[in-house]
Amino acid sequence: MTTEPSRRIQRLRRRALRSAQTAAVASPSNAPDAPDAPDSTTAPRVSFRDAPPLTTPVFEVGSLSVFYGDHEAVRDVNMTIGDRQITAMIGPSGCGKSTMIRCFNRMNDLIPTARVVGKIRYHGENLYGKEVDPIEVRRRIGMVFQKPNPFPKSIYDNIAYGPRVGSFKGNLDDLVEETLTRAALWDEVKDKLKTSALALSGGQQQRLCIARTIAVKPEVILMDEPCSALDPIATAKIEDLMEHLAQEFTIVVVTHNMQQAARVSHRTAFFTSDVDVKGERHGRLVEYDETERIFSNPSDQRTEDYISGRFG
Amino acid sequence: MTSTGSGRRVASGSPGFLKRSQPRYGEKAVKVLLVAASLVSVLTTVGIVIALIPPAAEFFGEVSFGDFITGTDWSPLFKPAHFGVLPLVTGTLMVTLIALLVAVPLGLGAAVYLSEYARPRVRAFFKPILEVLAGIPTVVYGFFALQALTPLLQDIWPGGEGPQVFNALSAGFVMGIMIIPTIASLSEDAMNAVPNDLRDGAFALGSSRMQVATRVVFPAALSGIVAAIVLGVSRAIGETMIVAIAAGGRPNLSFDPLEGMQTMTAFIAAAGIGDLPTGTIGYQTIFAVGSLLFVMTLVMNLVSIRLVRRYRQVYE
Numbered sequence: 043m044t045t046e047p048s049r050r051i052q053r054l055r056r057r058a059l060r061s062a063q064t065a066a067v068a069s070p071s072n073a074p075d076a077p078d079a080p081d082s083t084t085a086p087r088v089s090f091r092d093a094p095p096l097t098t099p100v101f102e103v104g105s106l107s108v109f110y111g112d113h114e115a116v117r118d119v120n121m122t123i124g125d126r127q128i129t130a131m132i133g134p135s136g137c138g139k140s141t142m143i144r145c146f147n148r149m150n151d152l153i154p155t156a157r158v159v160g161k162i163r164y165h166g167e168n169l170y171g172k173e174v175d176p177i178e179v180r181r182r183i184g185m186v187f188q189k190p191n192p193f194p195k196s197i198y199d200n201i202a203y204g205p206r207v208g209s210f211k212g213n214l215d216d217l218v219e220e221t222l223t224r225a226a227l228w229d230e231v232k233d234k235l236k237t238s239a240l241a242l243s244g245g246q247q248q249r250l251c252i253a254r255t256i257a258v259k260p261e262v263i264l265m266d267e268p269c270s271a272l273d274p275i276a277t278a279k280i281e282d283l284m285e286h287l288a289q290e291f292t293i294v295v296v297t298h299n300m301q302q303a304a305r306v307s308h309r310t311a312f313f314t315s316d317v318d319v320k321g322e323r324h325g326r327l328v329e330y331d332e333t334e335r336i337f338s339n340p341s342d343q344r345t346e347d348y349i350s351g352r353f354g
Numbered sequence: 355m356t357s358t359g360s361g362r363r364v365a366s367g368s369p370g371f372l373k374r375s376q377p378r379y380g381e382k383a384v385k386v387l388l389v390a391a392s393l394v395s396v397l398t399t400v401g402i403v404i405a406l407i408p409p410a411a412e413f414f415g416e417v418s419f420g421d422f423i424t425g426t427d428w429s430p431l432f433k434p435a436h437f438g439v440l441p442l443v444t445g446t447l448m449v450t451l452i453a454l455l456v457a458v459p460l461g462l463g464a465a466v467y468l469s470e471y472a473r474p475r476v477r478a479f480f481k482p483i484l485e486v487l488a489g490i491p492t493v494v495y496g497f498f499a500l501q502a503l504t505p506l507l508q509d510i511w512p513g514g515e516g517p518q519v520f521n522a523l524s525a526g527f528v529m530g531i532m533i534i535p536t537i538a539s540l541s542e543d544a545m546n547a548v549p550n551d552l553r554d555g556a557f558a559l560g561s562s563r564m565q566v567a568t569r570v571v572f573p574a575a576l577s578g579i580v581a582a583i584v585l586g587v588s589r590a591i592g593e594t595m596i597v598a599i600a601a602g603g604r605p606n607l608s609f610d611p612l613e614g615m616q617t618m619t620a621f622i623a624a625a626g627i628g629d630l631p632t633g634t635i636g637y638q639t640i641f642a643v644g645s646l647l648f649v650m651t652l653v654m655n656l657v658s659i660r661l662v663r664r665y666r667q668v669y670e
């Protein structure tokens with residue numbers, strides 16, 4: 043009863059999930075092991091989101107490789123990221139997801155040994171062009187990190203930080219209120235704007251960090267495992283927020299949580315780490331497609347193995 | 355529930371199977387040695403205070419504390435003797451202030467550079483050099499001020515007479531150079547202790563390196579930085595050799611840095627070297643000035659400890 047579900051049971055459960063997708067009606071009788079599997083009641087509830095078309099790409103990545111010194115952490119990635127949708131990046135630890143997402147706002151510039159080879163076009167413009175100012179890039183393409191990292195300042199000053207360094211002209215009070223409202227945090231913090239952000243709970247801190255990011259009015263928000271330090275309730279709040287923000291922003295999110303990827307994203311990229319003929323380990327993009335397809339009918343065996351091994 | 359333990363039980367009549375604790379004499383001996391080592395510094399401090407009190411008390415039996423602390427004429431070894439300590443205090447503060455004007459900007463600049471701009475290899479090269487600077491004997495700094503800096507200042511001084519042979523400016527300047535390593539190294543430690551998460555967060559919001567340094571790292575490390583400065587000040591107040599050599603030995607209630615002036619430490623050194631007979635008022639002045647100096651540095655250090663303590667709590 044309490045032993046780990048075997049591979050066979052997982053496969054059955056996956057089949058149950060798949061049929062639930064197509065039938066759109068959950069029927070426990072599809073899954074013979076339904077009474078025993080703890081997730082059999084929740085799995086059929088997953089409903090994938092329709093992916094908007096990629097006609098107006100925000101990022102076009104071509105033959106991208108990233109090196110740390112001599113070590114090639116990510117090799118030959120090609121993908122296109124669409125406007126105002128959520129793109130998830132999944133894959134085993136160390137396969138280069140963080141490395142990849144940090145390319146999009148040139149955070150890798152800050153790591154002395156990191157070197158990016160290949161092309162990333164942002165609205166058709168070379169993101170790594172000589173004339174491009176990385177500071178400007180990061181104002182347009184914000185980032186939320188795995189561990190909530192509010193500044194040891196007041197809640198207000200955390201939100202106001204980005205606009206201030208960007209020499210924002212206008213009413214800062216209004217901007218702070220507007221931003222916190224959009225991040226669904228205003229009601230919780232409106233009476234303590236002057237208290238330290240470190241006094242908030244982890245989930246609130248992370249939403250503050252998201253708010254801090256949107257205060258700069260970026261176009262893209264990159265999130266590297268934004269919920270991995272949070273409990274399920276805080277996670278659910280962040281997921282709601284992401285869905286809401288995706289109407290306005292382009293979001294790229296790295297996650298280890300398959301269900302999260304399945305729930306919130308429109309498209310999913312699966313990375314893995316490969317060993318080449320020379321014995322060098324490097325990260326690769328295996329498959330990139332609409333989330334529904336990745337989770338229900340992946341074309342690569344490795345994707346299928348990864349998802350079936352972890353999903354549920 | 356089951357008989358998992360029975361198989362492991364030692365057969366020879368011992369009741370438990372956990373190993374008996376044994377007295378660890380070696381560990382106890384080491385502990386005693388360590389306690390003794392830490393007591394040495396405490397006892398030394400206590401000893402100094404005890405040694406200071408009786409002669410200082412005798413001194414204040416003859417000279418009122420008010421006259422001492424507010425008097426503007428310091429000539430304890432001449433007749434008629436005057437015991438106004440203010441010239442020594444202003445001399446000390448003057449030199450210390452000049453030292454801080456030099457050391458704080460340069461020290462903090464160096465710290466910001468090493469912590470926020472320098473690549474790891476550059477930092478690994480510079481940090482030890484900085485710390486070696488702190489090991490140069492102060493007598494070397496003193497002669498540098500007297501023999502190199504003062505003549506240079508006299509040469510290049512635009513108009514007027516320029517600094518005297520003994521002057522507070524050279525002494526303070528060189529003392530500032532001397533405490534740069536203290537301020538730079540400790541501030542750099544404080545800034546380095548600021549988590550990289552915060553820097554990443556700030557960069558991701560479109561900050562320049564300077565903005566990250568001044569708006570995020572510096573405030574987060576502020577208490578550590580202030581503690582570093584306070585420690586620098588304590589060193590400056592207590593420094594003797596540089597001022598004895600380069601600032602002269604004449605008590606002088608003046609705020610002109612181009613004049614020579616005597617500091618409290620320089621007076622103590624000068625009077626201490628002379629053969630003042632025990633029990634005379636001249637001998638007791640040394641202890642009175644010493645007590646005042648002790649109180650001043652003690653206050654500085656208490657402030658410093660407070661700040662360091664607060665600094666520890668910042669990221670929790």
Ligand SMILES: Nc1ncnc2c1ncn2[C@@H]1O[C@H](COP(=O)(O)OP(=O)(O)OP(=O)(O)O)[C@@H](O)[C@H]1O
Nearest residue numbers: 110115134135136137138139140141142153155325
């Ligand atoms: N700053 C760095 N310097 C050198 N190597 C690095 C650095 N950051 C990452 N790497 C290496 O690059 C590879 C990919 O790391 P990355 O952090 O991108 O993986 P990840 O997919 O985000 O993993 P995780 O899921 O554990 O976060 C790893 O082999 C890692 O050791």
Ligand SMILES: [Mg+2]
Nearest residue numbers: 139140141266
């Ligand atoms: Mg990562």
